[in-house]
Amino acid sequence: MKKCLVFLGVLLLWMVPAHGGLSADDKQQLVDRVVAAYGGDALLSLPRLAFEDRTRRLQFGQSVRPDEIDLTPYRASIVIDFENNRKSWRSAAWFGSERYTQNQFFDGNRGVSLNHTARTFAEDAGLSFARADRSLSYTLDTVLVRLLHGAAQDARYSGDVLLGGALHHMLVFQADGHPQMTLFINAETAVISKMTRPHWMEGAVHSYRFSRHERRNNILYAADTYVLSRGQPRTITVSREVNLNPSMDGLFDIPSGYEEEGAGIDFSEMKAEEIGDGVYIAGQNWGFSLFVDEGDHFIAAGGYAGFTDRYEAVTSLVGEDKPVRYFIVSHHHLDHMGGMQEIAGLGATFVVHRSHLTSLQARLDQPVAESEVVLISDERAALGARVQVVDVPSAHASHNLTTYVHDDGSFFSADMFFSRQQQGGVRATAALAETLKRLRVAPRQFVAAHSSRPLSLQDLTTAVGEDRPDRCPESWTICTP
Numbered sequence: 001m002k003k004c005l006v007f008l009g010v011l012l013l014w015m016v017p018a019h020g021g022l023s024a025d026d027k028q029q030l031v032d033r034v035v036a037a038y039g040g041d042a043l044l045s046l047p048r049l050a051f052e053d054r055t056r057r058l059q060f061g062q063s064v065r066p067d068e069i070d071l072t073p074y075r076a077s078i079v080i081d082f083e084n085n086r087k088s089w090r091s092a093a094w095f096g097s098e099r100y101t102q103n104q105f106f107d108g109n110r111g112v113s114l115n116h117t118a119r120t121f122a123e124d125a126g127l128s129f130a131r132a133d134r135s136l137s138y139t140l141d142t143v144l145v146r147l148l149h150g151a152a153q154d155a156r157y158s159g160d161v162l163l164g165g166a167l168h169h170m171l172v173f174q175a176d177g178h179p180q181m182t183l184f185i186n187a188e189t190a191v192i193s194k195m196t197r198p199h200w201m202e203g204a205v206h207s208y209r210f211s212r213h214e215r216r217n218n219i220l221y222a223a224d225t226y227v228l229s230r231g232q233p234r235t236i237t238v239s240r241e242v243n244l245n246p247s248m249d250g251l252f253d254i255p256s257g258y259e260e261e262g263a264g265i266d267f268s269e270m271k272a273e274e275i276g277d278g279v280y281i282a283g284q285n286w287g288f289s290l291f292v293d294e295g296d297h298f299i300a301a302g303g304y305a306g307f308t309d310r311y312e313a314v315t316s317l318v319g320e321d322k323p324v325r326y327f328i329v330s331h332h333h334l335d336h337m338g339g340m341q342e343i344a345g346l347g348a349t350f351v352v353h354r355s356h357l358t359s360l361q362a363r364l365d366q367p368v369a370e371s372e373v374v375l376i377s378d379e380r381a382a383l384g385a386r387v388q389v390v391d392v393p394s395a396h397a398s399h400n401l402t403t404y405v406h407d408d409g410s411f412f413s414a415d416m417f418f419s420r421q422q423q424g425g426v427r428a429t430a431a432l433a434e435t436l437k438r439l440r441v442a443p444r445q446f447v448a449a450h451s452s453r454p455l456s457l458q459d460l461t462t463a464v465g466e467d468r469p470d471r472c473p474e475s476w477t478i479c480t481p
């Protein structure tokens with residue numbers, strides 16, 4: 001029977017004209033069929049829509065250990081007010097026994113993020129209606145149909161494919177403020193089985209598979225969405241509640257008594273700075289690197305994609321072309337290994353913890369031999385004339401190599417503290433200060449892969465001391481995993 005269906009599928013595939021086979025009229029007809037399948041006018045005139053998901057996230061490339069995949073309970077509540085162009089996003093994630101809640105909204109005019117633990121808020125100019133939900137709406141196919149309908153004019157038919165033996169039309173479109181998406185539409189039912197959108201790694205995609213469709217007040221939605229990232233499982237749905245008439249109470253208010261956070265630093269431009277004698281920090285957005293002048297070469301750390309741009313910013317600041325001889329790999333997480341191929345291309349020798357070698361190899365086009373890297377197994381190792389490499393294990397990563405410039409007192413790490421504000425606003429893990437205290441290392445200033453503003457040890461210990469347990473507002477329904 002299955003063979004028969006596959007054969008039928010192939011036959012259908014053969015009968016439908018390939019690439020570009022749908023005329024403009026046919027394409028519009030397909031969009032209309034999709035809209036009709038999801039409720040037609042009932043969907044298009046829907047003033048608001050809410051959904052609440054209980055999910056599990058698999059931490060491929062972001063687990064504590066490189067050889068095990070961690071599972072994170074994750075809950076989210078999204079309310080979309082189509083009528084007034086407003087959107088609210090609330091989430092809770094659990095790392096071990098620690099909960100971490102987040103909240104942001106766009107109220108039609110401005111984007112706001114709220115920190116209910118610190119009782120603070122911050123206005124965020126980059127937080128639009130499209131971006132307020134951190135892409136979470138893409139997990140609900142019903143929302144995609146609204147987006148498709150609004151951008152149908154420029155949608156493009158890109159051929160047919162068999163999914164699970166059923167013929168699917170592929171439709172590519174891009175709604176305002178959203179990434180380009182490819183919909184896989186069941187040719188017979190006009191229901192969306194799958195959507196893909198680009199991943200930040202070239203050629204890779206995020207995939208969303210929609211199943212177990214249900215109908216409420218004639219509106220169709222997938223009760224189950226399975227998200228993959230680069231072909232690996234990312235999110236599994238445990239349960240989903242869809243609400244077509246959600247309450248808007250308090251969703252777009254800043255609770256009384258909340259204080260505004262200090263102004264953020266503008267990281268949008270590439271910037272290179274000398275923060276110590278021959279010690280430089282360079283970067284933009286979320287990726288920064290440290291460069292230590294060792295006379296005729298640099299020792300560098302901070303492996304986000306775009307390393308070459310940061311290297312060039314430093315050489316133009318110094319006015320001298322020096323090679324990067326050593327590059328210190330902090331840990332195995334995918335984002336911090338985004339620049340490995342560039343760094344190999346610059347001819348640098350990798351300094352890497354023994355347990356991260358396999359992860360590093362996976363990020364390189366040409367594998368490096370063990371003899372071609374500096375393997376670190378100890379807690380502390382000397383490198384060049386000015387640098388010590390210090391391993392700081394934490395709940396974030398089982399090993400994490402930091403860079404200490406001992407003759408200058410500068411210290412660089414990844415994912416141990418965050419500071420994105422001009423003043424204050426520091427979040428730090430206790431592990432860093434504890435390890436440094438035990439090893440009797442007392443740097444005078446700290447910079448990091450995500451934070452280029454130099455901080456003192458006091459800044460970090462104060463932040464650890466002020467760290468409070470997560471507070472989930474009483475009215476929320478997503479506070480337990």
Ligand SMILES: [Zn+2]
Nearest residue numbers: 331333396415
């Ligand atoms: Zn990390």
